[in-house]
Amino acid sequence: MSENRQSVRVGVYVCHCGHNIGAVVDCKAVADYAANLPNVVISRDYKYMCSDPGQELIQQDIKEFHLDRVVVASCSPLLHEHTFREVLAHAGLNSFYLQMVNIREHDSWVHEDRAAATEKAKDLVRAAVRRVALHRPLERRQVPINPRVLVVGGGIAGIHAALTLANAGKKVVLVEREPSIGGHMAKFDKTFPTLDCAACILTPKMSQVRNHPNITLWTLSEVTKVDGYMGNYQVTVKHWPRYVIEDLCIGCQECIEACVFKAGKTEDEFNEGLAKRKPIYIPFPQAVPQTVVIDPDACIQFKSGRCKKTCVEACGERKAIRFDQQEVEEVVDVGCIIIATGFKTFDAARVPDLGYGVYPNVYTALEVERLVNASGPTGGEVVLRDGSKPQAIGIIHCVGSRDARTNPHCSRVCCMYSLKLAHLLKEHTGAEIFNFYIDMRTPGKGFEEFYQKLLHEGVHMIRGKVAEVTDWALDPSEEGKLVLRVEDTLAGFVRRIPVDMVVLSTGLEPQEDASEVRRLFNISCSAGGFFLERHPKLAPVSTFSDGIFLAGCCQGPKDIPDTVAQAGAAAAEAMALIDAQVQEMEPNTAFIVEQECCGCKTCIPMCPYSAISFKEDLKVAWINEALCKGCGTCVAACPSGTIKQNLFEDEEIYEEIKGVLNYA
Amino acid sequence: MPEDLVQLSPGADEGPFEPKIVAFFCNWCTYLAADLAGTSRFKYAPNIRVIRVMCSGRIDPQFVLDAFAKGADGVLIGGCHPGDCHYQEGNYKTYRRIQVLKRMLRDLGIEEDRFRLEWISAAEGDKVRTVVNDMVEKVRALGPLKMQVPEEAFPEEVPA
């Protein structure tokens, strides 16, 4: 039902946004033009509409001029629509009597022709003035928020977010797909720039997670489905069988000792394939939960059914091992979700020139972390594959980063961890260390100082991209070595540096299944494949789906301090939502005008959320407002135009069309 | 012709023809991509006027016809890539409707290049630029769509 167009009083506000809009669009001209449009009572241009004085200006005008509609031409509504809606509310006007016009992202920032940009702004403002006249007063529906939070991913980001929430008294479910939490950080030896032992700072937090009364920890579990909406999600989680009952296992590991495999035959994932493990194993000594897990692909019992099962024997009375355990699905209700699924390292084999997989003594940085680690496959001894000690080591930065052939982005942590490894390797082996870099990126607190320390330790820094790692020996001194051929750009010539061991500083990439995971949660990915944040500067942990937050490297490469900061931020955002106790839903739902519905049922199968049902008694369709998400597909489908969408009614859109085209 | 109707076809003294393209962008992907084009400061032709909808599934083919009837020289619909719709399936519905609509437009004598459906994801700011520029040039080459009908004429019967 449209109101009589003639009776509205519209205020138009054209923002300069400093120079952002004002330098291209002639805001005064637009405001002057708008002043002469039908129904416009007051039309102004102003430097910064979103600022306090700007907002007050609108509020004053509403009171003084008895405005009942407001048009704000400024930045993208996705940025400030809610801001200006609040302004109207504070002035006693229904929030939805606002229409925003995007003359920044869609106009001043993308056009150079000032005259054309101004004309465009006028067209868009005119359209908004026409449209807003038809706006009806709407109320946001309030829904209660389920106070439980789901955290997906048990690395440092997920752990910190979970603990922050749990300490605030919130109930958290932490889901991790590996058999233990800890993520990549558990594999590190020392962390930059303090050279803190990673395990020492991580494991206390891991224990806290395990012991916290407010945290339900589900490992070997994955989210398979997400239903519902912000504040009320129903999440289906699949629990993979561990074949060991967590509550019964005491972590004595006698079963591992007793296993019929005397030595491990399967690649140990935690040690990056540098060691082997048995089919029954514990991922690493400080694993949480401290529960053994059986790998059904390696275990004889699963393959042939005829193992002696010495593990069961060793477990004895505890009877924790259950070969018949099945996967189980469970649904949990939560209000918010924090996604902290982390990253994967770049596969160095994709850059064959650097010899990974070709020459045995070429390692990735993560492999070297394990070598250097006292609980790693070599007990902390850094040795070559044949057991000898390296005399010279080359560390190559930017493998799979800052490269048009692989990933254009900078992975942010590699320069620092390369320097850290240089220090650790020098400490462990006394070898000559060479770092090959493009730029030395050390932006964090204490980072540049760390770099200076390395220089004093005598690590050689060569600015140049290594062209190839080869075993070609030009003279006897290069026999048996790996030669790095690189242009030393500061010295100005090509060098051959023979080393014994090469370390590839591989970059960070999104997880392998990032594009599937993001569909699960209905969020987007940005260009590099990492999850998309709502705003890179002002909302780095939110997404465009309300109630779903991001933390850590799944949103983009970053180091541990930034990850922890983000995790805290995500927890805070989640808490803000929960503590508000109710959430207001955007009132752009669809509704059916019952008297006009002829019961053709065209709309019913259209809804992906099954929000539309048929009232058999009245022979009309009905939309459950609580389930409607406001896509409008049924609205477009209805043959008789009976279904209408709040905020996006047909008439409103027709007015916009007429407005942009300057039709009568 | 009514007085406040802007002349859309250029008169002798009005310079080259500037097509008017009406675009319907879905909130979650294409509108965001256009915002990204803005923050990236990509430059493209100013001939486009964007109308925001929550989902490309909201777009009634009548909007498209209405736009042409009211003076648009071209119409562009932007939605999420198949499989990525924020509302699961809205863009599939759009796709289906567009197939029928295209045949109608052809039968009405509206050239194919005047109407376009593009899947543009939130990360594809550059695609917004290339699509808009390309479409503007194609429509410019076709010239103005001479289908505009003044509002009062709508209820009139067309004499046999």
Add this chain to the structure above:
Amino acid sequence: MPHSRKPDPKGYLYFPGCSLKATGVAYQESMLELFRRLDLPLEELDDWNCCGATSYMAVDEESAFLLSARNLSLAHQAPGNRDLLVPCAACYLVLRKTQDYAEKYPSIRQEVSESLRAANLPDMNSVKVRHPLEMLYNDLGVEALKAKVKRRWRGGHVACYYGCQVVRPYDEVDRPHNPMRMDEILRAVGVPTVDYALKTKCCGGSLTGTIHDVGVRLNYILLKEAARKGAQAIVTICPLCQFNLDTYQKEISKATGEHFDVPILYLTQVLGWVLGGDPGKLGLKRAISGQEQVKNWMLSYEEVESYV
């Protein structure tokens, strides 16, 4: 490249290029003998012209495209819709590049079309320009070649030298970094190969003629590394690579004091021999270096006697 494991029964067109008629005649001889052994018809492209190789392409690119276009057009015109095999690496690259650029750049395409039309030749669209290494690997396959082995290789380890032109920028012949197809073929037919890190490092091409010292040094590096890895011969697929590696060994030996006398063989010579081809028809005596080894390995006592 989706090629089924079946050679074309109609056979192949063959573009020798100038070198295979002159300094690289051993390559032609052995190629013809090999294909005879494989029972695959090989027909020389009628009225082919010089492709200009990389030198002309570097000096006058436009005209170079036209030279190649003529050859491609003749191939396209030849009956039977056969692929064009181009053993010389430089000819291969130049012909392939002409095809690629004409497709990518409308201005070149236009120029080529106009010139061909002026010469009353059809357009050069769809001829497949292939190198025999890739054809042997894909159309015949390593297993099929293995099954045809008639002689046991009596020579030592060899280093497979691919040179730079067949693997860059087009990767259809083999992958640019660490190509292995020649190695795979030779290993399968009983010729052991060594790990050779310099297998795609440039031999200098015509530099041995222009800036002689630089060119010769590049070849010294190649020869030395092959020897260091235990190779007793180098097998190649480019006539200029063969020429460079073969010709200057005495000079290198004198200049460095390190002795080099290594046979530089064509893949077609080695394959032709192992598959039972006539040793007298493989051009084995046309090289300079390593002739003693070639005599011992590939020309038996009886065959030496009968080969005049």
